[in-house]
Amino acid sequence: MFGFYRLAAAVPKLKVADAAFNTEELRRCFRQAAENGADAVVFPELCVTGYSCGDLFFQERLLAAAEAAAVDFAARTAGSRTVAVIGLPFRRGDVLFNAAAVAADGAIRGIVPKCVLPNYREFYEKRHFHSGRGITDATACIGGREVPFGADLIFDGGAGFRFGVEICEDLWCVLPPSLYLALGGARAVFNLSAGNELAGKADYRRELVTQQSARCLAAYVLAGAGVHESTTDLVFGGHAIIADNGRLAAENRRFDRESSLTYADVDFERLGAARLSESSFNDNPLPEGMRFRRVRLPEAAGSPDLRHASIPRHPFVPENAAGRRERCREIFDIQCAGLAKRIEHTRAKTMVIGISGGLDSTLALLVAAECCRLLGRPASDIIAFTLPGFGTTGRTYNNAVTLCRLLGTTFREVDIKAACLQHFSDIGHDPAICDTAYENVQARERTQILMDVANKTGGLVVGTGDLSEIALGWSTYNGDHMSMYAVNCSIPKTLIRFLIETTAERETPELAAVLRDVIDTPVSPELLPADGDGAINQKTEELIGPYELHDFFLYHFIKYGAEPEKIRCLAENAFAGTYPPDVIGRWFALFVRRFFRQQFKRSCVPDGPKVGTIALSPRGDWRMPSDASDAAWNC
Known part of the structure; x- marks a missing residue:
């Protein structure tokens, strides 16, 4: 089989x-x-x-x-x-x-x-x-x-x-x-x-x-x-x-x-x-x-089923708790070593990060804080921005503010709504139309602020995007897609929660509580207005599918070049009782489509450290034409 x-x-x-x-x-x-x-x-x-x-x-x-x-x-x-x-x-x-x-x-x-x-x-x-x-x-x-x-x-x-x-x-x-x-x-x-x-x-x-x-x-x-x-x-x-x-x-x-x-x-x-x-x-x-x-010899039959196969749901995450903790600490050390070298080499005076209160920016902030410790520099060299827009909710905003306070960073807040409305006017876009332009204007406004402040302070913008987002192209081109050094670029979404949890185990109870609330927050770019109760309305996994499925697809697609039918079969075994086959098939089709059609974003990504056997850097691990056809994989 x-x-x-x-x-x-x-x-x-x-x-x-x-x-x-x-x-x-x-x-x-x-x-x-x-x-x-x-x-x-x-x-x-x-x-x-x-x-x-x-x-x-x-x-x-x-x-x-x-x-x-x-x-x-x-x-x-x-x-x-x-x-x-x-x-x-x-x-x-x-x-x-x-x-x-x-x-x-x-x-x-x-x-x-x-x-x-x-x-x-x-x-x-x-x-x-x-x-x-x-x-x-x-x-x-x-x-x-x-x-x-x-x-x-x-x-x-x-x-x-x-x-x-x-x-x-x-x-x-x-x-x-x-x-x-x-x-x-x-x-x-x-x-x-x-x-x-x-x-x-x-x-x-x-x-x-x-x-x-x-x-x-x-x-x-x-x-x-x-x-x-x-x-x-x-x-x-x-x-x-x-x-x-x-x-x-x-x-x-x-x-x-x-x-x-x-x-x-x-x-x-x-x-x-x-x-x-x-x-x-x-x-x-x-x-x-x-x-x-x-x-x-006579032709071997092959396994009649996969009941003696090891098909972990989360192939990027060690199943053993002790091994997982050790792996997370090692990955965190790699991230910190990479950022520290880049700060030393560029002689950057500051590290500029946009903090949303979500998983990715939280991990990047933790890495930057540890980098300061390694270099003997104060955490105030980190300029942490919260940049509330049309979809920012109280939960993520409060977590972002609290994280920056507890870590001792320099904290700044810039409300981007007025600037975005001006930009809508400049390009003739009706702000009542919540389409791609509506979302990307906000992402690019945030990136522009971070880049300009980095220039102003002699700093370096620390990118927050992760491997799962890079694989799916779930970023705004020349918006959150871009930074000066991307510390999360080879870490999949399913692993980031464990990295933050491992760090929380070593922190004060107050900081650990905030980190665990970040872990429990639904993944969202928060670019669309909140719902009537002020809660997150734009949930990424409802739009593009569960990250645990996409990380599973990515692992088997990249690491061993598995055939589409095989990937679906493995996923059906691994996620039996959680996702029916038709759901797995639908999200796999989306994965293939987005992976191929969003390659142009991967062709020009910032530098960042490789932490595992799978990465998508066009310089080291994944060289693919930006206009390759996905027809052979849509079967």
């Missing part, structure tokens, strides 16, 4: 050296994975026999039983579209390998030997096995059939579903095989593992897997041997981890005494898009002479 594939890590019960029992449990786990729509399931290292057989690996009876069991297991996969990766001791000629067999639709399709054999402390694999490093273009006979054998195999289930295999210690070495598998085209790596448990080792293993998935821009699935391995000297915890390009997608509970399966729906299209545009991935060629063989 839209490039998503369901991956599973299985940790089965086993009996050491009992291939018949173990294979029956493998089959049971496989059936469960297949019934749950898994495209592939990976089992632990040497799971057919158990990892901890010791010198029993030299016994003919065990080796013959393991091969027969693996062939029988593969035969039982006939008719299924689920691929299984199982571990077994495999004898090729007179050499014994710790190997992984890839089984699909009734047959073993290839065998991958372990390359890096641990032989330190509790590990002594070189006593029993040989490394598969350097074995390429080879075959092996199993169950009377010749199959590809070697560390040069990439398995291909079509439509981007390509994976490679490495085994346990392969990941822990300096140059894991997975690095080369990824460069060779694998978008997922399956690791059959048998790492024992030590205090703190699980944390390290988890970090290792997630970091390797990020380094390879791939999915990484690890299945570890469980508690039923021998406990003569070691205990195995059965750790199962699924990571996706640096994100922990799924993890099991260790030390479970029953067989378990862990699932994650991973977006392989997104991985491919990240490799295409988000990194220097393709600047790393394979070493000279290294080649990979493609082993064709």
